[in-house]
Amino acid sequence: MKDVTGIKEIIKPENLVYKRSSVLTDNVFSYCPGCGHGTAHRILAEVIEEAGLQSETIGVAPVGCSVLLYEFMNVDVQQAAHGRAPAVATAIKRLLPEKFVFTYQGDGDLAAIGTAETIHACNRGENIMIIFINNGIYGMTGGQMAPTTLEGMKSSTSPYGRDIKLMGNPLKMTEIVATLPGTYFVTRQSVHTPANVKKTKKAMKKAVEYQKLNKGTCFIEIVSNCPSGWKMSPVESNKWMEENMFPFYPLGDLKVPAVE
Amino acid sequence: MKDVTGIKEIIKPENLVYKRSSVLTDNVFSYCPGCGHGTAHRILAEVIEEAGLQSETIGVAPVGCSVLLYEFMNVDVQQAAHGRAPAVATAIKRLLPEKFVFTYQGDGDLAAIGTAETIHACNRGENIMIIFINNGIYGMTGGQMAPTTLEGMKSSTSPYGRDIKLMGNPLKMTEIVATLPGTYFVTRQSVHTPANVKKTKKAMKKAVEYQKLNKGTCFIEIVSNCPSGWKMSPVESNKWMEENMFPFYPLGDLKVPAVE
Amino acid sequence: MMERELRLMKGNEAVAEAAIRAGADGYFGYPITPQSEILEYLMEANPYKTTGMVVLQAESEVAAINMVYGGAACGKKVMTSSSSPGISLKQEGISYIAGAELPCLIVNVVRAGPGLGTIQPSQCDYFQAVKGGGHGDYHLIVLAPASVQEMADFVELGFDLAFKYRNPVMILSDGAIGQMMEKVYLKPKKNRSTVIYDWATTGKPASRERNIITSLDLDPYAQEIHNQNLQAKYREVEKNEVRLEEFQTDDADYLLVAYGTSARVSQKAVQLARAEGIKVGLLRPITLYPFPSGRLKELSRQLKGILSVEMSAGQMVEDVLLSVSGKVPVSHFGRMGGVIPTPEEVVDSLKLKIIGG
Amino acid sequence: MMERELRLMKGNEAVAEAAIRAGADGYFGYPITPQSEILEYLMEANPYKTTGMVVLQAESEVAAINMVYGGAACGKKVMTSSSSPGISLKQEGISYIAGAELPCLIVNVVRAGPGLGTIQPSQCDYFQAVKGGGHGDYHLIVLAPASVQEMADFVELGFDLAFKYRNPVMILSDGAIGQMMEKVYLKPKKNRSTVIYDWATTGKPASRERNIITSLDLDPYAQEIHNQNLQAKYREVEKNEVRLEEFQTDDADYLLVAYGTSARVSQKAVQLARAEGIKVGLLRPITLYPFPSGRLKELSRQLKGILSVEMSAGQMVEDVLLSVSGKVPVSHFGRMGGVIPTPEEVVDSLKLKIIGG
Amino acid sequence: MAKIRGSIVINVDKCKGCEVCVVSCPTGTIALAKEVNGKGYNYAYPANPELCIGCANCAMVCPDGVITVYKTKI
Amino acid sequence: MAKIRGSIVINVDKCKGCEVCVVSCPTGTIALAKEVNGKGYNYAYPANPELCIGCANCAMVCPDGVITVYKTKI
Amino acid sequence: MTEEILIAGFGGQGILSMGKIMAYSGLMQDMEVSWMPSYGPEMRGGTANVTVIISSERISSPIIKSFDTVILLNQQSMDKFESSVKPGGILIYDNNGITRHPERKDITIYRVDAVEEASKMKSPKTFNMIVLGGFLKVKPVIRLENVVKGLKKSLPERHHNLIPMNEKALERGMEIIFKVR
Amino acid sequence: MTEEILIAGFGGQGILSMGKIMAYSGLMQDMEVSWMPSYGPEMRGGTANVTVIISSERISSPIIKSFDTVILLNQQSMDKFESSVKPGGILIYDNNGITRHPERKDITIYRVDAVEEASKMKSPKTFNMIVLGGFLKVKPVIRLENVVKGLKKSLPERHHNLIPMNEKALERGMEIIFKVR
Ligand SMILES: Cc1ncc(C[n+]2csc(CCOP(=O)(O)OP(=O)(O)O)c2C)c(N)n1
Ligand SMILES: Cc1ncc(C[n+]2csc(CCOP(=O)(O)OP(=O)(O)O)c2C)c(N)n1
Ligand code: SF4
Numbered sequence A, B: 001m002k003d004v005t006g007i008k009e010i011i012k013p014e015n016l017v018y019k020r021s022s023v024l025t026d027n028v029f030s031y032c033p034g035c036g037h038g039t040a041h042r043i044l045a046e047v048i049e050e051a052g053l054q055s056e057t058i059g060v061a062p063v064g065c066s067v068l069l070y071e072f073m074n075v076d077v078q079q080a081a082h083g084r085a086p087a088v089a090t091a092i093k094r095l096l097p098e099k100f101v102f103t104y105q106g107d108g109d110l111a112a113i114g115t116a117e118t119i120h121a122c123n124r125g126e127n128i129m130i131i132f133i134n135n136g137i138y139g140m141t142g143g144q145m146a147p148t149t150l151e152g153m154k155s156s157t158s159p160y161g162r163d164i165k166l167m168g169n170p171l172k173m174t175e176i177v178a179t180l181p182g183t184y185f186v187t188r189q190s191v192h193t194p195a196n197v198k199k200t201k202k203a204m205k206k207a208v209e210y211q212k213l214n215k216g217t218c219f220i221e222i223v224s225n226c227p228s229g230w231k232m233s234p235v236e237s238n239k240w241m242e243e244n245m246f247p248f249y250p251l252g253d254l255k256v257p258a259v260e
Numbered sequence C, D: 001m002m003e004r005e006l007r008l009m010k011g012n013e014a015v016a017e018a019a020i021r022a023g024a025d026g027y028f029g030y031p032i033t034p035q036s037e038i039l040e041y042l043m044e045a046n047p048y049k050t051t052g053m054v055v056l057q058a059e060s061e062v063a064a065i066n067m068v069y070g071g072a073a074c075g076k077k078v079m080t081s082s083s084s085p086g087i088s089l090k091q092e093g094i095s096y097i098a099g100a101e102l103p104c105l106i107v108n109v110v111r112a113g114p115g116l117g118t119i120q121p122s123q124c125d126y127f128q129a130v131k132g133g134g135h136g137d138y139h140l141i142v143l144a145p146a147s148v149q150e151m152a153d154f155v156e157l158g159f160d161l162a163f164k165y166r167n168p169v170m171i172l173s174d175g176a177i178g179q180m181m182e183k184v185y186l187k188p189k190k191n192r193s194t195v196i197y198d199w200a201t202t203g204k205p206a207s208r209e210r211n212i213i214t215s216l217d218l219d220p221y222a223q224e225i226h227n228q229n230l231q232a233k234y235r236e237v238e239k240n241e242v243r244l245e246e247f248q249t250d251d252a253d254y255l256l257v258a259y260g261t262s263a264r265v266s267q268k269a270v271q272l273a274r275a276e277g278i279k280v281g282l283l284r285p286i287t288l289y290p291f292p293s294g295r296l297k298e299l300s301r302q303l304k305g306i307l308s309v310e311m312s313a314g315q316m317v318e319d320v321l322l323s324v325s326g327k328v329p330v331s332h333f334g335r336m337g338g339v340i341p342t343p344e345e346v347v348d349s350l351k352l353k354i355i356g357g
Numbered sequence E, F: 001m002a003k004i005r006g007s008i009v010i011n012v013d014k015c016k017g018c019e020v021c022v023v024s025c026p027t028g029t030i031a032l033a034k035e036v037n038g039k040g041y042n043y044a045y046p047a048n049p050e051l052c053i054g055c056a057n058c059a060m061v062c063p064d065g066v067i068t069v070y071k072t073k074i
Numbered sequence G, H: 001m002t003e004e005i006l007i008a009g010f011g012g013q014g015i016l017s018m019g020k021i022m023a024y025s026g027l028m029q030d031m032e033v034s035w036m037p038s039y040g041p042e043m044r045g046g047t048a049n050v051t052v053i054i055s056s057e058r059i060s061s062p063i064i065k066s067f068d069t070v071i072l073l074n075q076q077s078m079d080k081f082e083s084s085v086k087p088g089g090i091l092i093y094d095n096n097g098i099t100r101h102p103e104r105k106d107i108t109i110y111r112v113d114a115v116e117e118a119s120k121m122k123s124p125k126t127f128n129m130i131v132l133g134g135f136l137k138v139k140p141v142i143r144l145e146n147v148v149k150g151l152k153k154s155l156p157e158r159h160h161n162l163i164p165m166n167e168k169a170l171e172r173g174m175e176i177i178f179k180v181r
């Protein structure tokens, strides 16, 4: 099938206002329709492109739906073990301090099995950018409860809804990380509307700048959807996210640099 | 050698005001002279004795100087893998909910390798008492830097003093744990003076009560000394602790139950 | 009655349901493909409400195995399950459990490695399971189910052996058996045991000394005695607990040795080869440790050659070689990376490597 | 010059100093007895100031091995060290490193297990090191030093082999060699390498495709090809890299096979036995993987019996048995739990189990 | 006053029909097709191309990066 | 007014001579002995037994739990 | 009697549950059965397939190379599995989305345009039951009554009201399947 | 020449560093040496011991059962290691804290009351050097000049001012050691 286009006459190079980042490969994302992972990838690629860092970037993607990030982002990438991306990135950055290093982690990855690695990398103030996709579920393995799953929320391992008494509280890792002296910039964003996309992109740009200045860990949570895991259409899932996730995980900056 | 005694006439059963708890065995503690581990053991034993819980207690001691806790406390004890005591205790308490379950962990254990287990047990609000001996060093293995080692403090792996830039910040796990909804009572104490011993004992007693009432995790940090690791005499070490540890790790309650 | 107990189930589901029925006290696990259905099934079945069985999703595999340690040390019937990378993370905990002589059940629904590998079925964790992936001299008792029925049956058997020897038992399965549905006859539900073991940490009454669960002994001579006791136990296990199944071995000139999924494939291969007039049989080790060395040695007298069929680069073949110590030619046929060999490939390999060779 | 390079050092210190001199780029470790001196020495020496070598105390062994993964994937000379329980925790990471074909050095200063065990020297992690303690079909190249000198020398050798084959290399030592002081001749300091490997993640210039470091391939057929490539590499290693030392084997009727500390003990045992007129020699495998099977097989023609001497319940003895496939009687002598056998005990065992047997 | 006109190009083969662009479009330019693409998805297409103002909202939220946007003043 | 008098018993074999009791005693009752015990430690002993008021401070801070305290009014 | 079946198509087409119903039906008829899915993330948006074996004897290998019947429901599956039909075996396919029709001459080929039919019947979810009906018509290895029993077993209680609709779909499938050659 | 020595006593008595100085001295004299400590937490407050081998040949086993010379510095060590002296070998001990004196008849026994002497000399830290001096007197396997060289090697630069005091202690040890039988 070929592309479908709007009004042909307008489609000229000089009129271009938005195109897919050249830091993305041509591979079709393996994500489900409407999944925020795709959007997050896209803008991350845009930020790298705009900062001219394609040749300077080393990404780390642990297991999770985004384990195949290396298929989609046209930069050097290491696939890491579940939960260990911050440790992996620590070594990369220390050995190649001139490079731009990021991790891209899910909530199961970052806030369950990877809790220690997350806290200690942030506490050491490693000069890396951590992107934390919080979709309240284990997407890749088929929708199990994550540390961030909301109270009462159903998943394949909380089929009757998360019961705080038995399964514990949804964990606000970003709030914890913000208390650590090693983090420099901690924010919580989303990518489900154009306005939010813009904010997230801006946050990433800041993180890039701060990393250049050796400021310490920049931590960007993106509250995101998982239409498959939540068993909703993409549009429904975004609505549900606004109504249920945002009240518990409010968007905004948690830690910003003091004006210098 | 036999005991040395003060004035003989006074030594009569009816005049007894203080004696070694019967919940302690006769074994000589393996701790170095003046080490706070011993005092902490002693008062823990007293609390168990006074609460009449000797037959109901299951303790968990992971590796660290206190790995031999089972030699000293006359209760059922499990020796746990490094850092994993909260996971071990989770299972014990869930399978034997009527028992009194505690862990006894060092700072290397609880705040380095065991970070994830600590945070998740507390976040689940497991009904256990966690005793956290923070002596700012890895005692058992010979005085290496711990997550809680102070800035500039020397240890065998920070021979020129802890350098924040390279080794990260001293980690305040107790502050983190206090933010988690699963914890019910979080306090920081010491055992180097009679007054502090009394306060710590009171805290433990509260924790015992709260556990009976299924209130969630009670977390008691004891800022302690390590004369061997710090390369000081016991008396010097206590002084150093007051002057250097307490300002960074201030004593007092971090989370107390709302009045009911 | 009968009707109620016949089910069509996935191997993973069978493990979960059998655990409830065997009166398990606790399950502690962490999701990983291809075995997440075990935890999912248990969460759905919610046995906490009926039998009181505790089911907990741990924060990691490391936490899960240490929860098992804690529960087992209370004399409880506890288990965990995972798949290859997760089982690697459990190795320290497993070594502790073996060292402290605690009974428990560990299920490994193997996928292909090394590393993240793939989620497809494999048998490449044989060495890890049988030789000891953790540190120190210890053995797991390793059961290898070849059907969904055995996935169910080996849960109870596993617990029985675990408590008989106070030793961790592993069910070494694979993604194919975990994900496959077959008929399964389920046993009636047993009550959870109320036995209080005299070695377990359940609170020290005045009537006994405190119980200590540990694998530590700083004195090497004491530690050596502990190790000697462990070794003596393993010799007992080797004497008593070998389990195997034979298929057309009576008149066999050639033998396939295979377990689990590759035993299923090999059984069909035997049929195909027999149809061509090749006198081949199958020995299926049910216990991988203790390995059926004795029977293999016996059989080796009548055999012209043995083919070890495994979904790996060749691991069990070492135990086959050790069993027959040079008396008959032994070769290995395997597919790797999650590929399951077909019966036809097995026959071809038999012809090429053993009969022709 | 010479004077500067002759030192009296602990085995652990020798590893650390040799790493600096070999131009290592990074060390990531976590304290555990009996090897904490490696990290301590490096922190004291502070090579970051001189060579730029990164030395980091990680939050755990799991973090440490994954740091090694990250550094190795950048083509850097990186290493970690630990002792038995810590090495068990590293198994997932090791399997990932093997699967992603990354070069690195892992030092295991073995103590007795299982579980927490004791801190005394042992060789009970042979299986874990050689057969693969992690999941999947992979091999580490395993070097077994028997002196402080070799602790130093094998660091550079280990890095060389690691980069030659893009494979993790393990130095399998033990508490005795780690804690013992001996003379050691140190090589002059090398500069850190500036080579940028074409497979490493160092930032993708326009001139090349992006580099991906992964062990994942969801397609089993692709995963199988990856595994076949790994196996082909291992066959190369087996062909090229066997290293061993022989002692009085020329006219030997009997052979001791021993590595590391027990090889030192066995060498003395050979002297004692020879003094009694027993013609015994010693084969010391220096590489445990690849194991010197070929030479053992060759020697087996002249021998009346072999005794495998190990500080374990008998692990390497399986590789000895596999090497000689029933041609000569093979037996095992070992002490466990951290006890080091004496030369006299070895001689007694030789008489009892092999000569008398 | 100059009017702003936009135009989009959608890579149909890669579109997953998630509808996120449709709800983000302030002008109602986009709709999902009745037909499916090679992957079985009802792909998005500019159903009302003349309404497009080239704001790039759709492209900004498209998880699969399949929309290119052009804009001009006429 | 009744005077409070105390008396302590120190298990010398288990004392490690850490001196923590010495500095905790409000009355200066305790001192470390010149002699060492079987473990090589200069053990604590009531050097000035008549000063003891039985406050149990020493016992409370003794890490090794080797002090027993008695008290009476006379 | 042993019938070895492969079903392949898009994830989400109800491939796995169709196989499950087949297996349950076999169970109801006292046969040995095995159901072996492809699994994992490649199913997400991609293709899924399942092997079902129904046999009067104990089933040895649940994994096989070639099948008595292969049911293919999209082009990718056609490309991948046309060759997996045993010589003399049966291939059943749905025309929807097919751009290259099956080419083998040594097998019998049927078509069941279930997508179209399901949309006509205004119950797209019964698509897989129409296919199953078609299969049963050409390979009556299980009796319809047992299929309905199987349906009951595999559907949760709360969905039992859907059974009549599914029965209708089964019957419709039996009607519309036709032999291509 | 091979001399196999065991030194045992309290942790903190400088046992390990005495052994280290011996080994360094051997090194200075171009000998092969090995130094093998007992290690780990049992050292804490408990006893420590170290095996030193000085030899003109390559040292095979660093671990041995019986020794040419055994130096025992507390009662626990006496109880544990008196039997480890080779028949005909030498036992050296310090009288301090000893409640049961050595009993063996097949060895030569020396006493060096170094604790007492060190406190007389008001430099308790040189205790171990006094013992070493005693050893060198009865077993002159290393020349004093090499011991001093060894001392220099094993002491960090900043402590080199202590060397004269240690030399004095060595000499004192040579003087005060005496044969018991
Ligand atoms: C050691 C280990 N344990 C478990 C898994 C299985 N696993 C893969 S991804 C994942 C979690 C995915 O959830 P999340 O991190 O939230 O990312 P998402 O898929 O939701 O994007 C798990 C448990 C694994 N690969 N390795
Ligand atoms: C997996 C593992 N890693 C490392 C060790 C070694 N180790 C034993 S205790 C300990 C830390 C001790 O420090 P801490 O927890 O602070 O307790 P302390 O000894 O100071 O009381 C370490 C690293 C171990 N036993 N197991
Ligand atoms: S499963 Fe969820 S998180 Fe994963 S790609 Fe699909 S929608 Fe996204």
Ligand code: SF4
Residues within 6 Å of the ligand: B030, B031, B032, B034, B035, B036, B037, B065, B135, B139, B140, B225, B226, B227, B228, B229, H044
């Ligand atoms: S090493 Fe430190 S923490 Fe351990 S017993 Fe000694 S003083 Fe206490």
Ligand code: SF4
Residues within 6 Å of the ligand: A034, E010, E014, E015, E016, E017, E018, E019, E020, E021, E022, E043, E044, E058, E061, E062, E063, E064, E065, E066, E067
């Ligand atoms: S947002 Fe993208 S993928 Fe989704 S429907 Fe629109 S164009 Fe298609």
Ligand code: SF4
Residues within 6 Å of the ligand: F006, F007, F008, F024, F025, F026, F027, F028, F029, F030, F051, F052, F053, F054, F055, F056, F057, F058, F059, F069
């Ligand atoms: S009881 Fe009080 S007064 Fe008496 S010795 Fe102890 S601290 Fe001193």
